[in-house]
Every structure is written in C-alpha cells, then in structure tokens.
Amino acid sequence: MSAPLLEVRDLRTHFFTRAGVVKAVEGVSFTLERGEILGLVGESGSGKTVTGFSLIGLVDPPGRIAGGSIRFDGRDLVGLPPGEMRAIRGKRIAMVFQDPAATLNPVMTIGTQMALAVQAHGGAGERAARDLAGRTLARVGIPDAAARLDAYPHEFSGGMRQRVAIAVALLHGPELIIADEPTTALDVSIQAQILAEMKQLARQSGTALIWISHDLATVSSLADRVLVMYAGRIVESGPVSAVLRAPLHPYTRGLLDSLPAMARPGEKLNQIPGSTPSLLSLPPGCPFAPRCPRATEACRTDPPVVTRPGRLALCHHPLEAAA
Amino acid sequence: MTSFWQEYRENWIAVVALAVVLLVVAAALLAPWITPQDPYDLANLNLRDARRPPGFVGSNGYVHWLGTDAQGRDLFSAILYGLRISLQMGIAAGAVAMALGATLGILAAHAGGRIEQAIMRVVDLQLSFPAILLALVLVAVLGQGKVPLVIALVTAQYAYFARTAYGAATAERQKDYVEAARATPLPGHRVVFRHILPNCLPPLIVVGTVQVANAIALEATLSFLGLGLPPTEPSLGMLIANGFQYMMSGRTWISVYPGVALIVLIVAINVVGDQLRDQFNPRLRR
Amino acid sequence: MLGYVIQRLIQAAIVMLAMSALVFVGVYAIGNPIDVLISPDATQDIREAAIRHYGLDLPLWQQYLAFLGRLLQGDLGRSFVLNMPVLDLVLSRLPATLELALASVLIGAFIGIPLGVYAGYRPDSVLSRAIMALSVLGFSVPTFWIGLILILTFAVNLGWLPAGDRGPTVEVLGVGWSFLTWEGLQFLALPALNLSLFKLAMMIRLSRAGTREVMLSDTVKFARAAGLSEYTILRRHVLRLISIPLVTVFGLEFGSTLAFAVVTETIFSWPGVGKLIIDSITSLDRPVMVGYLVLVAFLFVTINLVVDLTYALLDPRLRRGGRAA
Numbered sequence: 001m002s003a004p005l006l007e008v009r010d011l012r013t014h015f016f017t018r019a020g021v022v023k024a025v026e027g028v029s030f031t032l033e034r035g036e037i038l039g040l041v042g043e044s045g046s047g048k049t050v051t052g053f054s055l056i057g058l059v060d061p062p063g064r065i066a067g068g069s070i071r072f073d074g075r076d077l078v079g080l081p082p083g084e085m086r087a088i089r090g091k092r093i094a095m096v097f098q099d100p101a102a103t104l105n106p107v108m109t110i111g112t113q114m115a116l117a118v119q120a121h122g123g124a125g126e127r128a129a130r131d132l133a134g135r136t137l138a139r140v141g142i143p144d145a146a147a148r149l150d151a152y153p154h155e156f157s158g159g160m161r162q163r164v165a166i167a168v169a170l171l172h173g174p175e176l177i178i179a180d181e182p183t184t185a186l187d188v189s190i191q192a193q194i195l196a197e198m199k200q201l202a203r204q205s206g207t208a209l210i211w212i213s214h215d216l217a218t219v220s221s222l223a224d225r226v227l228v229m230y231a232g233r234i235v236e237s238g239p240v241s242a243v244l245r246a247p248l249h250p251y252t253r254g255l256l257d258s259l260p261a262m263a264r265p266g267e268k269l270n271q272i273p274g275s276t277p278s279l280l281s282l283p284p285g286c287p288f289a290p291r292c293p294r295a296t297e298a299c300r301t302d303p304p305v306v307t308r309p310g311r312l313a314l315c316h317h318p319l320e321a322a323a
Numbered sequence: 324m325t326s327f328w329q330e331y332r333e334n335w336i337a338v339v340a341l342a343v344v345l346l347v348v349a350a351a352l353l354a355p356w357i358t359p360q361d362p363y364d365l366a367n368l369n370l371r372d373a374r375r376p377p378g379f380v381g382s383n384g385y386v387h388w389l390g391t392d393a394q395g396r397d398l399f400s401a402i403l404y405g406l407r408i409s410l411q412m413g414i415a416a417g418a419v420a421m422a423l424g425a426t427l428g429i430l431a432a433h434a435g436g437r438i439e440q441a442i443m444r445v446v447d448l449q450l451s452f453p454a455i456l457l458a459l460v461l462v463a464v465l466g467q468g469k470v471p472l473v474i475a476l477v478t479a480q481y482a483y484f485a486r487t488a489y490g491a492a493t494a495e496r497q498k499d500y501v502e503a504a505r506a507t508p509l510p511g512h513r514v515v516f517r518h519i520l521p522n523c524l525p526p527l528i529v530v531g532t533v534q535v536a537n538a539i540a541l542e543a544t545l546s547f548l549g550l551g552l553p554p555t556e557p558s559l560g561m562l563i564a565n566g567f568q569y570m571m572s573g574r575t576w577i578s579v580y581p582g583v584a585l586i587v588l589i590v591a592i593n594v595v596g597d598q599l600r601d602q603f604n605p606r607l608r609r
Numbered sequence: 610m611l612g613y614v615i616q617r618l619i620q621a622a623i624v625m626l627a628m629s630a631l632v633f634v635g636v637y638a639i640g641n642p643i644d645v646l647i648s649p650d651a652t653q654d655i656r657e658a659a660i661r662h663y664g665l666d667l668p669l670w671q672q673y674l675a676f677l678g679r680l681l682q683g684d685l686g687r688s689f690v691l692n693m694p695v696l697d698l699v700l701s702r703l704p705a706t707l708e709l710a711l712a713s714v715l716i717g718a719f720i721g722i723p724l725g726v727y728a729g730y731r732p733d734s735v736l737s738r739a740i741m742a743l744s745v746l747g748f749s750v751p752t753f754w755i756g757l758i759l760i761l762t763f764a765v766n767l768g769w770l771p772a773g774d775r776g777p778t779v780e781v782l783g784v785g786w787s788f789l790t791w792e793g794l795q796f797l798a799l800p801a802l803n804l805s806l807f808k809l810a811m812m813i814r815l816s817r818a819g820t821r822e823v824m825l826s827d828t829v830k831f832a833r834a835a836g837l838s839e840y841t842i843l844r845r846h847v848l849r850l851i852s853i854p855l856v857t858v859f860g861l862e863f864g865s866t867l868a869f870a871v872v873t874e875t876i877f878s879w880p881g882v883g884k885l886i887i888d889s890i891t892s893l894d895r896p897v898m899v900g901y902l903v904l905v906a907f908l909f910v911t912i913n914l915v916v917d918l919t920y921a922l923l924d925p926r927l928r929r930g931g932r933a934a
Contacts, residue, residue, distance in 0.1 A: 058833055060825070090836025103831035107849050116845055117835040168835055448624065451861060451913060452906075453868035460632070460902065463890040540751040544872055547753045548887055560753075567757065567876075571765060571772070578757055586750045593749040 003074060005175060005208050006032040006055075011068035011078075013047075013054045022279045024050040024063065026232035034175065035206040037199065039219030039240065041255070042229035045276045048212045051229070052178045055210070056093050057085040073175070091121045094169035098181040100161035104153040110137075110164055111149030117168050136167040141197060159190035166198065173205060180212045195222055216255050220244055228252050231277055231287035238311030248306060248313035251288050286316065294319075330602055340594035347588050351406040358400035363556055392565060392577050396557075402584045405559040408552065409585070412469070413539035416476035420538075421531045423477065424484025429519060431485070432492035446485045454479035458541055462550045472551060476538045487530045491523040525603040532596035536589045543585055559585045617917055621910045628906035629680065632899055633673050676899070685900035690892050695900035699882055703904075705775060706874070706881030708786060710866040712797055713805035718859060720805075721812025726843060726851075728813065729820025740813060747810025752869055756803040756876040763799060771796050773878040800877040804870060808862050815858055819851030826850075853920065860916035864909045 013025035025047045032038050042048045053059050055070060057077060070077040072093065077085065089095075097103045105113055114133035118124050124132070130149060137145035140163040153161055162182055169177050179198065183191040199222055202209045213219050219226055219240065226243050228236040228251065236249040247253045254272035274291040277283075286292070289299035294317045306313045332338060350357065392398055431442040449457070458479040465471030545551040546560030554561060559581045566577025660666050664675060679686065685695035725744075728737040764772030775796055788794055820843075823829060828850070832842045871883035878884070882901055889897035 056834055058830060086833075086836055086838060088836075089834055095831075095834035097827055097831055097834075099827060102827040105828050105832075105846050105850065107853070108846070112845075116832070116837055116841060120836040120838065120841065165831070168831075171835075448627075451864075452909065453865035455871065456868040456902075456905065459871065459886070459890070460898075463898070536749055540749070544751050544753055547751075548872065548875060550887075550890065563754070563757065570757065570761060575761060575765075579761075582754050582757065586754060589749045589751070590745065593745055597745065 004031040005034045005036075005073060007069075007071040008055075009069045009071070011051070011054060011070060012066045013050050013059055013063060014066040015063040017062055020280050022063075023232050023282070024279060025054060027068070028229075028232070028234050029068075030227055030234060030237060032176070032208055032210065035202070035208055036225065037202060037209045037211065037223045039216075039223030039226040040210055040212045040229065041214065041216050041219055041226055043214055043276050045279070046229040047232040047279075048214075048229045049180055052095065052180050052210065052212050055176075055178060056089050056095055057082075058089075058095075087121070090117060090169075090174070091172045092174050093176045093178065094172070094174040096162075096165050096169050096177065096179045096182045099185045100158065100165045100182075101153070101185070103165055104161060106153055109150050109152055110156075114149070114164075114168055114171065117171055121172055132171060133167075136171050137164065139170065140164075140167045140201070142167070158186050159194065162186060162194060163197075166194075166201075170201065170205075174207060176208045176210065177202070178210045178212070181214070183218065184213075184215075191218070198222070216244070217259050228255070231282060232279060233287065233314060234312075235288065235315070236311075236313045238308070242311060246319070248308065248311065248318040249288075249315050250292050250294050250317070250319065253319060254291075286314075327602065331598060334598055337594055337598035340591040340598075343587060343591040344595060347406060347584075347591070348410065350403055351410050354400075354403040354407050358397070358403050360397040360400040362396040362401040362404050392562060398562075398576065398580055401557060401562055402559070402581050405557060405562055405581060406584060406588065408556060408558040409539045409542060409560075409588070412472060412476065412542045412558070413535045416473050416480065416538040416542075417531055417535035419473065420477045420481040420534060421484050421527060424481040424486075425488040425520075425523065425527055427481070428485040428488025428490075429492045429523065432489050432495075433519065442485070443489060446482045446489070449482040450486060454537075455541060455544065458545060459548075459550065462545055467551070467553050469552065472542060472545070475545075476541055479541065480534050480538060483530055483534060484527060487526050488523045491526050492519050495519050495522045529596055529600045529603055532592060532599060536592035536596065539585070539592075540589055614918065617914055621914050624910050625907060628910075629677065629903050630673065632902040632906065633676055634669065680903065685903065686896035688889075688894055688897045690889070690894045690897075695896050698897060699885065699900055699904055702880060702882045702885050704786070705879060706867060706870050706883060708788065709797070709800055709804060709873070709879060709881060710863060710870055712788065712801035713803075714808055714859065714863050714866055716801060716805035717808025717812050717862070718855075721809040722816045722848075722855065724809075725813040725816030726820045726847065729817040730824060730839075730843060730847075732817075732821060737817075741817070744810040744813040744817075747806040748814070750806075752803060752807060752872045753876055755806055756800075756873055759799050759803055760876070770799050772799065775880055800873050800879050803877070804866060804873045807869065808866065811858065811862060812855070815855055816851055819854060820847055823847050823850045856919055857916055860912050860919065864905075864912045867905060867908060 008031070009029050011025055011028040012023065015022040015024055028047070028051055030038075040048045040051065050059065050063070054065055055072075055077070057080070059065060065078050068078065072088070077088070080088075104110070111130055111133055114136070115126065115129040118129035118132050134146040134149055137148060142148055142160060142163055148156075153164070156164065162185075166182070182198075183194050186194065195218065198209070198211075201207070209223075211219060211222055216226075223240050225238065226240045227234050228243070228249065230251050236243060236247060236252045238248075243252060244256065247256060251272070254270070257270040258272060272291055277287055277290070283290070283300075284302075285300040286295070286303045289295040292299065296317065298316045301316075303314045303316050306315055306318045331341075355361070392401060427442050427446070431439040431446075458475040461475035461478055462471060465474060542551060542558060543560030543563070546558045547564040549561075549564065551560055552558050557565065562581035563578045563585070566574070566579075566581070569575075570578050664672055667675070676686070683696060685699070687694055688698055691698060724740045728740045731737050760772045763770045775793075786793070788797060824847070828846060829842055832846050833839075837846075867882075870879075870881055871886060873879065874881045874883035875887055882904075886898060886901045888894075889901070
C-alpha cells in the first residue's frame, strides 16, 4: 500500500485568549488514504471544525497550531510558509463551509467569484476561467450553468448555493476536500441529495473527503471510516459499520443512543447528561468522565489507548464488542 | 465599576487623556486664582505690552510666559479664561442637547406610531444637514451672546442624542423583559425609568462625551468666524482668530498657544470617549 | 425601481419645500436690513421707497409666497449689498467651492480608504495605530485650526505653497478651474488638504470598521480556502463588500463638505460660496443668505437622492429584488 494522502500526528491547536489558553485540539492523530471518505463527528465545541481549519492552515488568531505535524502527500503542512500553503489551498486541498449564504460574496456574480478562485492558481485568462467555472457548475448539477454565471448568490436557492460552493471546491480537482457541515443549513430533502452527489463526485474523481458533522447518522451513510471527537481529542475511530454496530467508547454509545433512527419506536431517546466541558478548565484525566455512566476513580488519570483490529478508543472502561 | 476602571487602565493613552481633561477642567475652574491677570478687565490691559513674545516681562512686572495678544492681554491668563468659556459652552450645550435628545428619542421609541414617525423624520433630516451650517444660521439669526450660542449648539447637536437614545430604546423595547414589564399594570413611566433609560445610558454617555468636544470645537469655529461670543470676553476661537492676522509676520504665538490648548482639550475628550465606546461595545470584547 | 425613484423624488420635493420655508423664516427674522442698505441720513421718503421696493413692508407669509414664486422661476432676489441677482452671484462662486469640495473628497477617499482597509486588516500593527491616531486628530481637531497649521507650515515657514486666494484659473465651458494648471493646483493644494482631513478621518474609520467585520466573515474564509491571495481578497472581495456604506457616506459627506468649505474658504480666502455666506451674514445681506441656504439645501437633497439610487445600483439584492427589507 502506498503512503497515505494525509497523516496527522499529535496535532494541537490552541487559542491564546485573555481568559487563558483554550486547547481546542489536543493531540489529534489520524491518517487518510487517497479517495477515502472520513467522517469527523462531535458535538459543537469538540474541536472538529478547528481541526478542519488547522488542516488548511486557516486558524484565526488568537489561535494557532501549537504542535504536531500534518503530512500531506509526504510534506508537513505545519510551519509551511504562507505562500506555499496558499498554493495548496483550493488547488490540492479545498474546503466547503456550513452556510452557503454567508460564504459566497453577496455583491459579486458567481462567475466573477469562481473566476477569482480559478485565477488564484495559475494565470488562466478571463475566458478560460469562466469556461472552467461554467463546466464545473454543470458538474454539480446546476441547470443552464453558463448563463447562471452572471447571477448573484441571492438569486439561487440554498441548495443551489451550496452546489456553487462545492463547485468552487472542485475547480482545481483537489486531492482532498474538507466539508464542514455543508448540509446542516439546508432543508432535509436537499441534504440527502447533496450528500449523495458529494459521495458520487468524490468517488468519480478519486478525491478524499473529510466530512465534519455533529450528526452520526449523516456520516454513517457517507463515510468509510469515522473519527469521534470530544473536548479536542479523538476518543474513538474505526470503520463506520463497526463503530456503529459496537462502539468502544461510552461517548460514542451515548451519541448513538440519542439518534432517533437508532431507537425502536416508542422507546425513549437517551440524551447524554450534562454538556460539553469548558476547554479552559479541563479536569485532569478523561474529559468525558463527569458525564460518563461507566466512570470510576481510574478515570481521573489519562485514559489508555485501546486497540481493536482497525479501531482505536481512548478509554479506561471500553465497551466490549458484542460477539 | 471597579472592573470597568481596571479595563480602562489597560489603555495608558486613555488614562493620560483622562488626566489631561481633569487637569484642564481644574485649571479652568481655578483660573481667577492662578492667573496673573483678569484678561476681561480692560483697565488691566496696556497697549504697550501688545504682541510681545513669550517670556516678555510686561509693564505690570510679571513674566508673560506665553506672550501677549494684540490688546496686550497676558496669553496664559486669556487661555485659561477662554477654556472656562469653552468648557462652559461645551458642557452646557452637551447637557441640554443630551436631555432634549434623549427625551425625544425615548419618547419616540416608547410612544410609537405617529409621534415616533414625526420625531424621527425631523431628526434624520437634521442629521443629514451639516451641524455647522445650522449653527451658523442660528447664530446669525439670534445674534451674539452665550444663550443664543448654546441654543445654536443644542439645535445642531440634539439629533445625535435622539438617534442614539432611539436606537438603544427600540432595541431594548423588543427584549422580552420589557415586553413583560409593559404587560403588567405598571405605569408607563416606570418602565421607562426602570428598564429603558438605564440601558440607553451607556451609548448616551459615549455620544455625550464626544459631543461636548464637538460643541467646544463648533463654538471655537463660530468664534473664529466672528459669529460667536462678543469680543469683550474672548473664547479660544476668538483668540486664535485675533492672532491669525499676525501669523504671517511671524508672531505665531498669539494663535498657536490658544490653539494648542483647544486641541489638547478636544483630543483628550475624544480619546476618553473612544475608550468608553470600546468598553461599552460588547461586540469588540474578546 | 421606477416606483422607488418616484417615491424618492416626491420625498425630496417635500423636504425642499420645508427647508425653504425654515430658511426663509429663520433668516428674515434678523434685525432691520434697511439700515444696512441706505445711509442713516436718508430722508424718510427714500427709506419707505426702499422698503416698498424690496417688499419688506409686506407680512412675512406674503414675502415668503412671493419668494417661493420667484424661486420656482430661478429668481432668488437681488443682493442688497452688491446689487446683483443672487443666483448669478452664487453661481459665479459655486464652481470654486465645487472644485474645492470635490478635490478634498477625492483626497479623503483615495488616501483614506486604503489606509482604513489596512488598519482593519492589521488592527494591532504599529502602523494601524498610527493611522487611527491620525483619524482621531482629523475627526476632533477643528478644521480652522488645521488650516492655520497648514498655512504656518507650508506657506509661512517652508514657503512651498501659496496661503490664500485662488490664483490663476483656466476657462473651460465658461467656468474657471484651478486644477488644469500646475500653478492653479498649488493654490488648490492647501485648502483641499485642509478640507479633506475630516473626510479622510471618516473614510479611515468607516473602511477600518467595515474591513474588520468583513475579514471575520465566512466570505473571506471561503476565499482564503480557495487559495486567493490576501491582496486579491482585499482588493476584490473586501473593497466590494465595504463599498456600499462608503459610497453612502462619500455622497453625504460631499454635501457636508460644501458646508465645511465655509471655514476653509474663510481661512484661505478662497472665493467660493462659503466665503460669500460669511460675508453676507456679517453685512446682513438677507437675499444672499436665503439664496445660499436654499441652494445648499437643494444640493443636499439632490445628493441624498443620487446616493440612494447609487445604493440600489451597488447592492444587487436591492436592484433586482425590489426593496429588500
């Protein structure tokens, strides 16, 4: 097997605020093969979005990558000069955001915005840039794409806007697309469509995909593997089917139990008690312990890494896989 | 309150500005006791002392540290008395404008309907019209003197307060607890005084600070144009105007020192106002 | 869009009417101008003839109606002092003021916007702090004082630039302009700079605030994620996004620049309408005051109208979707 496309080792992204250091990402490690679809799941504040932004070098101050490495195609992206990082962004690693209404510039035509994105990597002429923009729009299923280049974002529906954003990400045929909850702001019916299209586009072009979501159900229908994040750490990772069937970490179990689709009709949904901890004052030991039904005295120390074939978990008391 | 001061202290420029403002106010208040001369008493003036450079020892026997003006006034004394007038005008105009503007703004927000429409229409119209023109016309119409000047300044400035109070009050009006308070059989004025007014105060204080500085600047401008106070009691603007004609011949101190006093005061007030604005503005907080 | 234009036109007309009434009543309440017009030893007959001649014996409302009627025909009356039609007087002075105001607004925009965008882009850098200090000064220090300092520095001490008057002009379209000759530009430089400092400060503040806000937006993040260079993001995305409030203020400020020109023109003896109004106030030349104020009000209303319409052009959401909420 060739070297993985992306190899993240002990990534730590911290925010140096007035109130103290917020360790939004604390020791995240994972690998991603070419063409693989990876789900990154966690509640808001778990560090999943910051992880995504760390990968493309767009952590806003007062945050910065405090340690670790991000090897992309053999090269470490951490500490790369801004110019070289920019050459990678959009060209080899692209990103799609949550709210298409906020990401597209409301006072600029779609065509102009896409042309800017094309010209950001190599001096394509105005015509060539527009041509590429039009073809890419057609690829993501926008009817009458060439004519729509002159339209403004507000003239598109929410789903169409997100398709435009996806087209921007696809322009240069990147090897990796990071999608940060790209369907959360959309209607449910359109969510499913976009999800299916995204998967198809990724498979067709062999693009690897990191799909960031708070919703385990969405990820289960899309991803090959899943990472579950909690308080800046990856608490469980493994193939989607295996993790869903028999989670190792009590937190994953809790997430699964709170999914309506996983419960039998008439059964009460189980919410995880409590809320995500403040990353400013994290107690020592397992960060999930205060909310965990299986917590014991041992959980006051850092949890060990539990390994199963193809799977990892960070827990003192992992749930054993049902036979 | 203590934490507010703590945060204020972090910006040393603002601390210096506050100290300057307090110092100037104190100097202006104490002017009759700390100046060597009463510049408004014509009997004290001696034309032989006119237009003397800084450091000149005049016929009265004391040193004119900042020189003298064309009438032989000691400039240091004239500046402190001028500051007195400028501060008087600025604070009086600022206070009246704030009271009037806040009342109109809150009334508009509280009453709603036609009253709201009428008040805010006039306010917006006035805001689009430059304050200086309005003041110019009013001073021309009302004549010279302190009262006409304050009226002109208030007319030129109350609209800013009205806008600010209206904005804060309407934002407040839409909040649930005010709705709830209005639903209870409390009299309307209690809602205004207990809930709406306190929440309008921070932005009003910020605007008030800046508007006092603006009033001082506007008064100085009008006086400079010869439309402010009568020349017997020269404010800073008039001192500067009187010195203007001598500037070309190199007697720059007559204009420059009053001007420096004026801008130090105005800039200091503005810096304090800016700091207050930053501290009151929750959006800029990290 | 057409309905919007008509609605705004009617609004503008009402505002104009209200303004003219206010201005008229306000200004005609001043003292007795007849004393200024004829010498104190004139006979009673001459006095009364003059009063009748100028219509000063009629009730105020009749004077206003007559004034309004003449106004609609473009007749603003005659100057008591200079004995010439006010309209001609104001129009002959207007180009000088317009040139000055335009020059200063352009200076304010072309220097202020880049500085403000930079200060918003790098809010914590030393240069940004210097820029903000400059804007605090420009905002708070009175125009007349800055004018004095400019004269003192560049005219008296350095002797680089002339300190007053307009200098030579070049006739184009029957109007004299300063900016066409090098010498004319020299005369224009100090007054324009003086008048521009307030706009400069305002442009800096607005574009800084706008840039700070836009830089944190997802639009900028998305553009960065697409690999756009910071320069392209600032020049194409940010400038476009902050342009709407800037154009508004630019337009409105052009109006207030005409007003502030009063001060600058007085200091630099610039022969524009601002100097005219000060002279007419001191000499109680009521027709000139009224005429000037009505014209300024007219310019104001026109500018407001143009700004509103430009607004609609710049913001596609307003343009095509009618009036967005």
